[in-house]
Amino acid sequence: MTTANCPGNEELDFRLIFGEDGQQPPLGPADLETDENTSFYILNVGQPPLVVSQSHSLQRHGGPPPAISPYLQAHHKTYEPIYELQDSKYTPTGVGGGGNGPPKTFECPSIQITSISPSCQQEMETSENEMRAKGPDGDYHDRPLSRDHLYLPLDHSYRDSSLSPSPCSSLSSRSWFSDASSCESISHVYDDVDSELNEAAARFTLGSPLTSPGCSPQTGPHEEVWQQQQQQQHHHHMAFTHSLSHSHGHSLSPRQSPCHSPRTSVTDENWLSPRSPSRPSSRPTSPCGKRRHSSADICYLGSLSPHHSPTATPGPSPRGSVTEDTWIGSPSMGVSSFQCCPSEADIPSKTRKTSQDCSGAIQSGKGDLGMDDSGNVSPLLDSPAEEAMHGLKKDGSGEQFLSVPSHFTWNKPKPGHTPIFRASSLPPLDWPLPNQYGQYELKIEVHPKAHHRAHYETEGSRGAVKATSGGHPVVKLVGYNEKPVNLQMFIGTADDRYLRPHAFYQVHRITGKTVATASQEIIITSTKVLEIPLLPENNMSASIDCAGILKLRNSDIELRKGETDIGRKNTRVRVVFRVHIPQPNGKVVSLQTVSIPVECSQRSAQELPQVEKASISSCPVSGGEEMVIIGSNFFPESKVIFLEKGPDGRPQWEVEAKIIREKSQGSSIMVEVPPYHSKTVTSAVQVQFYVCNGKRKRSQSQRFTYLPVRVKQEHRDDLDSPAVPPMSMPLVHAASLVCTQPLSSPEHSHPPDGLLSSSPRGLAAGLHPLQAPCAPMGSPTLPHLPHLQAQGLNAPPECQMPFHPGPAATASVHCARESLFLNFCVYVDIFADGVFM
DNA sequence: GAACTGGAAATAATC
DNA sequence: AGGATTATTTCCAGT
Numbered sequence: 061m062t063t064a065n066c067p068g069n070e071e072l073d074f075r076l077i078f079g080e081d082g083q084q085p086p087l088g089p090a091d092l093e094t095d096e097n098t099s100f101y102i103l104n105v106g107q108p109p110l111v112v113s114q115s116h117s118l119q120r121h122g123g124p125p126p127a128i129s130p131y132l133q134a135h136h137k138t139y140e141p142i143y144e145l146q147d148s149k150y151t152p153t154g155v156g157g158g159g160n161g162p163p164k165t166f167e168c169p170s171i172q173i174t175s176i177s178p179s180c181q182q183e184m185e186t187s188e189n190e191m192r193a194k195g196p197d198g199d200y201h202d203r204p205l206s207r208d209h210l211y212l213p214l215d216h217s218y219r220d221s222s223l224s225p226s227p228c229s230s231l232s233s234r235s236w237f238s239d240a241s242s243c244e245s246i247s248h249v250y251d252d253v254d255s256e257l258n259e260a261a262a263r264f265t266l267g268s269p270l271t272s273p274g275c276s277p278q279t280g281p282h283e284e285v286w287q288q289q290q291q292q293q294h295h296h297h298m299a300f301t302h303s304l305s306h307s308h309g310h311s312l313s314p315r316q317s318p319c320h321s322p323r324t325s326v327t328d329e330n331w332l333s334p335r336s337p338s339r340p341s342s343r344p345t346s347p348c349g350k351r352r353h354s355s356a357d358i359c360y361l362g363s364l365s366p367h368h369s370p371t372a373t374p375g376p377s378p379r380g381s382v383t384e385d386t387w388i389g390s391p392s393m394g395v396s397s398f399q400c401c402p403s404e405a406d407i408p409s410k411t412r413k414t415s416q417d418c419s420g421a422i423q424s425g426k427g428d429l430g431m432d433d434s435g436n437v438s439p440l441l442d443s444p445a446e447e448a449m450h451g452l453k454k455d456g457s458g459e460q461f462l463s464v465p466s467h468f469t470w471n472k473p474k475p476g477h478t479p480i481f482r483a484s485s486l487p488p489l490d491w492p493l494p495n496q497y498g499q500y501e502l503k504i505e506v507h508p509k510a511h512h513r514a515h516y517e518t519e520g521s522r523g524a525v526k527a528t529s530g531g532h533p534v535v536k537l538v539g540y541n542e543k544p545v546n547l548q549m550f551i552g553t554a555d556d557r558y559l560r561p562h563a564f565y566q567v568h569r570i571t572g573k574t575v576a577t578a579s580q581e582i583i584i585t586s587t588k589v590l591e592i593p594l595l596p597e598n599n600m601s602a603s604i605d606c607a608g609i610l611k612l613r614n615s616d617i618e619l620r621k622g623e624t625d626i627g628r629k630n631t632r633v634r635v636v637f638r639v640h641i642p643q644p645n646g647k648v649v650s651l652q653t654v655s656i657p658v659e660c661s662q663r664s665a666q667e668l669p670q671v672e673k674a675s676i677s678s679c680p681v682s683g684g685e686e687m688v689i690i691g692s693n694f695f696p697e698s699k700v701i702f703l704e705k706g707p708d709g710r711p712q713w714e715v716e717a718k719i720i721r722e723k724s725q726g727s728s729i730m731v732e733v734p735p736y737h738s739k740t741v742t743s744a745v746q747v748q749f750y751v752c753n754g755k756r757k758r759s760q761s762q763r764f765t766y767l768p769v770r771v772k773q774e775h776r777d778d779l780d781s782p783a784v785p786p787m788s789m790p791l792v793h794a795a796s797l798v799c800t801q802p803l804s805s806p807e808h809s810h811p812p813d814g815l816l817s818s819s820p821r822g823l824a825a826g827l828h829p830l831q832a833p834c835a836p837m838g839s840p841t842l843p844h845l846p847h848l849q850a851q852g853l854n855a856p857p858e859c860q861m862p863f864h865p866g867p868a869a870t871a872s873v874h875c876a877r878e879s880l881f882l883n884f885c886v887y888v889d890i891f892a893d894g895v896f897m
Numbered sequence: 898g899a900a901c902t903g904g905a906a907a908t909a910a911t912c
Numbered sequence: 913a914g915g916a917t918t919a920t921t922t923c924c925a926g927t
Contacts, residue, residue, distance in 0.1 A: 513902085518922055523901050572900070614920070615909090628910075628919065662904085663919065756918070 479650045486640055486650060489550060489587055490560035493638065493652035499539035502639050502651040505601070506534035510670055510692055514565055514611035514633075514660035524570045524605050525635065525658065533655065535637050536601035537594050545639050547602055549590040551609060554632035554657035556761055561587035563617050564627045565660060567635075568608035579606040594639065609633065609660055631661035632760060657760065669693045669751040669759040676733075678765035681745070683735035686720065690728050695753055696721075700731045702764065704747040713737050717749065736766040743768060 479493050487493060495502050508525045515522040527533050535547055551565040566588040569581045580591045590607050594600040614627030635655040640648040656672060659665045675688040689700065699716050706712035715734045723730035729751065736745060745768075748761035 515901095516921060520900060520902095570900090574900085611921085631919095661920080 480643070480647050481640070481650050483640070483642065483646060483648050486648065489552075489584055489589070489636075490558065492558065493650050495651055495653035497649050497651060500641055500649055500651060501538040502637060502653045503536050503538055504533060504637065504653050504655055505536050506531065507656050508533045508604075508635055508658050510656060510672060511659045511665040512609055513662045513665060514609040515568070516611050516613070521568065521570060521608050524575070524608050532603045532605040533635065534601060534603050535594075535653070536599065537639050537641070537651075538600070540641050541596045541600055543642070544593050544595045545600070545641060546591040547594045548638040548640075549592060549604065549607055550584075550587050550636050552634045552636040552654060554634045554760065555630065559634070559636065559654060561585070561636075562633050563623060563625045564612050564614060564630060565633050566610045566612065568610040570606050570608045575606045577602055577604065577606045604635075607635070609658075611660060629664075629756075631664050632657045632659050634658065667693060667753065668757055669695075669698055669753045671751055671759045671762050674762060674764075677763070678744070678767050679733045680769050681736035681739050681741055681766045682769065683733045683766075685733045686723075686730055687717075687733050688723075688728055688730050689751065691751065691759065692727055693753065694724070694727060694729050694751060697754065698729060699752045700729060700749055701752055701758075702734050702747055702749045703761075704737075704745065713747075733764075739769070741766065741768045 479487075479497050481487055506527045506529065509528050512525045513522050524532060535549075537545065537547070549567055551562045551567050552559050553562050567581075567590045568588075569579055569590055571579075577592055582589050582591060588610075592602050592604065592606065594602055612627075617623055617625070617627055634657055636652060637654070638650065638652045640650045642648050657670070659668065659670055669691060670693055671689055671691040673690040676685060679685040679687070698719075700719060701714055701716055703711045703714040715737075717731040717734050720730040720732060736747070745766040747764050747766060749764050750759045750761045752758040
C-alpha cells in the first residue's frame with residue numbers, strides 16, 4: 061500500500077468517530093395522492109408556505125380543517141405541554157395513490173410527545189379548558205388529558221444546562237433530526253401495495269435521544285405570548301403573501317416578547333444561535349456590547365419567534381442567549397411543523413417514560429413522523445420492528461424505560477420515484493430532489509463565488525453572496541411560467557455526505573438599497589430559508605442579491621443535544637435552491653439544485669485549496685490519463701492525492717499523483733492519474749482525490765472512478781456523459797470540465813449512502829432519467845455509483861461494507877453517549893439507506 | 898450613519 | 913503540563 065505523504069491525512073475522520081456515515085439520508089416521499097389528513101403544508105404560490113404539522117386529532121375531527129386551523133392546531137399540538145403517548149393507526153397510501161386500493165392499516169404506534177413544565181402543570185387544567193374552548197385550533201386539547209397522557213414535569217436544571225440545545229439544532233448531521241425530518245415523507249414512500257408488503261422490512265434505527273422531537277413547550281407564562289405570536293406569525297405570512305407582489309418591504313407586526321428590551325431581543329440570528337446562558341462567555345464582552353450574556357437573555361426565550369423576523373436580520377444582533385426554550389417554543393417551529401418536529405430538547409430527559417396505556421411508539425423527530433396518526437407519516441414496520449413495538453407496548457410501563465428496539469429503520473424511497481408531493485406535505489430539507497423533472501428544470505444560471513466570508517453575529521453583515529462576475533447568483537425555473545412561485549434558498553452542507561441544511565451556517569436575509577430582490581425568511585425545521593418569488597414577468601428568474609451567510613459559533617451548535625457535526629474546519633457550504641411547482645392535480649413538483657461549494661471561512665478561503673472541477677471523473681485502472689483540476693489556492697507545493705478508503709473508513713490506499721507542472725498554472729493543476737493498485741478489478745472502483753497544500757490544508761475529497769479495463773469502453777460514455785468527454789488537453793475551458801461537486805450532493809450522489817451503497821435514494825438518483833444530477837456551473841456531473849450498479853457493476857468495498865456499526869451497535873453507541881445526560885432515552889435514528897438491511 | 902470589507906488581534910482548540 | 917500550531921471569533925479601520 062502506498063501512502064501519500066500528505067499531512068492532511070493525519071486528520072481525524074469524524075465519521076470514524078461518530079459513525080455518521082451510517083446515517084443515511086432520509087427517505088423520500090412517494091408520489092402521493094392527496095391526502096388532506098396529513099401534515100399541512102400550506103403551499104401558496106407566490107407566498108410563503110405555511111408549514112404546519114397535522115395533528116392526529118384532526119383525524120378524529122374528520123375532514124381537513126380550514127387552512128388556518130391546521131396551522132394553529134399544529135402549534136397547539138407541538139407545544140401543548142403534555143406528554144402523550146398514543147396509539148395510532150397507519151394507513152399507507154395505496155398504489156397509485158391513496159384511496160384506490162383497499163387501505164391497509166398498519167399498527168403504527170406513535171408517541172405524541174409534548175411536554176409540561178412544572179409551572180405549566182398547575183395550569184394544565186385551565187390550559188386544557190382554554191384550549192378546548194378554542195375549538196379547532198385547540199383540537200389537540202379536545203381530548204381529556206386522562207390516561208392517554210403522561211404528565212411529566214420539566215426539569216429546570218435540564219433546561220438551564222449548558223447542554224441545552226441551541227435553537228438552531230441542525231438537521232444536518234443529526235440522525236435524529238436530519239433523518240427524522242424526512243420521516244414525514246416516509247409514509248409516501250409507497251405507491252403500490254406490493255411495495256408496502258414487500259418492503260415491510262422497514263426498520264427503525266435507534267438514534268440519538270438527544271435529538272428527540274419534542275418541541276419545547278412554552279409553558280406557563282409564556283404560553284399566552286406564544287399563542288399571540290402564533291397568530292402574529294400567521295398574520296405575518298398572510299401579510300407577506302399579499303404584499304409579495306406589491307412591495308418587498310412587508311412591514312411586519314412588531315415582535316412580541318415578554319422582554320422588550322432591545323438589548324435582549326432575540327433576533328432571528330440569535331434565535332438560531334443561542335448561547336447557553338450557563339456557559340461563560342468564551343470571550344470578554346465586547347465593548348460595543350455585541351456580546352451579551354445576562355440573565356435577561358433567557359427571560360423570554362421561546363416567546364420570540366425567529367420566524368417573526370419580517371425584516372432582514374440586522375447586522376450585529378443582540379446576542380441574547382437563546383435556550384432551547386426559545387427556539388423550541390418558537391411559533392416558527394409550528395409554522396413549519398411538518399418538517400419541524402418538536403425538538404426533544406423540551407422533553408425532560410429524565411422524564412421520558414411512557415404510560416402503560418400508551419402504546420409504545422416512537423415518534424420521530426423533525427419529520428414529525430408519527431405526528432399523523434392517520435399513518436400518513438408512519439413507516440411500515442418489519443417484523444422485528446413490530447415485535448419491538450409490541451414490546452414497547454407491553455413494556456410501556458411508566459416505571460420503566462422504553463426498551464430499545466434492536467433495529468429499526470424507515471422504509472426506503474423507491475428508486476426512481478418522482479419528485480411529486482402533496483402540497484400539504486413537502487419534502488424535508490434534507491430530502492434529495494432532482495433539479496429537473498419533465499419539462500421543468502431549476503437551474504443556477506450564475507453560481508456564487510467559491511468564497512464568501514460569512515459573518516458572525518458579532519459582526520455586521522458581510523453582504524450578499526456574490527457571483528464571480530461581480531453580480532449575484534442567478535436562479536431560473538425553466539419550463540414553468542404560469543404563476544409566481546417561491547424559490548426557497550437555504551445553506552446546505554458541502555461535505556462528503558448527503559446534502560442537508562448546514563448546522564453552522566444559516567442564510568442571512570439582506571435588505572437595503574442595494575437589494576432589488578424581494579425575499580422572505582421562514583424557518584423550516586430550525587433552518588432559515590429565504591423565499592424569493594420567481595415571477596413570470598421575470599421569466600421565472602431571480603438574482604439572488606438578498607442572501608448573505610451567517611456563521612454560528614461552533615461551540616453553540618456543538619453543544620446542542622444530538623448535534624454530531626463538528627464545526628471546526630467545516631466551513632464549506634452550498635447554496636441550495638428549491639421550488640415547488642404547483643400541478644393541476646393539487647400536487648407539486650419539487651425541484652432542487654445546489655451551488656458549487658462555497659468556502660465561508662476567512663482563513664480557509666485564503667489558504668485551503670479548493671477543487672471546483674476536474675476534466676475527467678473516471679479512468680481505466682491502468683491510469684495514465686491526464687486530468688485537469690480547476691480550483692483555487694493551488695500553489696507550487698500543492699499535491700494531488702488519490703486514495704481509497706476501506707470498510708472502516710480509513711484510507712487503504714493512497715498515492716500521490718504526478719503533477720505535470722508545465723501544464724499547471726494558478727487555478728489549475730494537471731495531473732497524471734496514477735494507476736490503481738489492482739489491475740484486475742472487475743467492477744468500477746470508487747476512489748477519491750484531493751489537493752493538499754500541506755499540513756491540514758487539503759481540499760475536500762473529490763470522487764473518481766477507476767474502471768476495469770474490460771468495461772472501459774462500454775461504460776465510459778455513461779460515466780462521462782452527458783458529462784464531458786474525457787479531455788487530455790492541458791487546459792480546457794472551465795465550463796467544459798466535470799464539476800466535481802462534493803461527494804454528497806443529492807444530485808451528485810451520496811457518498812457513503814448513495815455512492816457507496818445501494819441506497820434507494822442513490823438508486824433513485826441514478827435510475828430516474830428525470831432525476832438527473834444537477835450540473836452546477838453548467839457542467840456535467842460526476843457519475844453515480846448507482847448508475848453503475850444499475851448496469852451490473854458492483855459497488856466498491858465501502859458501499860458493500862459500511863464501516864459504521866450495525867443497528868444494534870449504533871443504538872448502543874448512541875444510547876451510551878446520550879445516557880450521559882439522560883436517564884431515559886428513546887429515539888429513532890432513521891436510516892434511509894439499506895446499509896443496515 | 899449604516900452596510901460592507903479586508904485585515905488581523907485575541908482567544909480557543911489541537912497537536 | 914506547557915509550548916507550538918492551527919482554527920475560530922471578535923474587533924478595528926477604511927470604503
